[in-house]
Amino acid sequence: MALSEEERRRLEMLEQELASTDPDLDRTLQTGAHRLHSREGSTMVRGILTTVAAFALVIVGIATELIIIGILGFVLMLAGAHWFIKGLGPGSRPEETLHDA
Missing domain, CATH: 4.10.910 (30s ribosomal protein s13; domain 2)
Incomplete structure (x- = not known):
């Protein structure tokens, strides 16, 4: 029309x-803000998948009694949680910090 x-x-x-x-x-x-939302969504998915895989690694470390595997899984779980939380919100982008100031 x-x-x-x-x-x-x-x-x-x-x-x-x-x-x-x-x-x-x-x-x-x-510029198109829709690109930012898709990036945030992919960051959340990456965080969830990393956290689940790392939790499995912690369980394997406990089952095999290898402490290094459990520690590695825990560190990866922290990284996955960080990516998930980073994907939840807008984060600190330069445009937002300049606008809020």
Whole structure:
């Protein structure tokens, strides 16, 4: 469905007003924030998978009574939890820290 000339003109005026009143939002809309969300989702999935695999490694370390395997699994579990939590929130991106300051 095509826009009429009047609707197109109003849309351009709204875009210009948005760019002048909130340049950060305009920049985010121009660059595409959807890429950030997909990265956060993949970070969460990587964290979950790493945590589950590391938990299995801890169990193997306990079953075989090899302390080094248990320690390695625990360290990997911490890394997986870090990736999961990092994927939950927006984190500290330069745009957000400049906007909040």
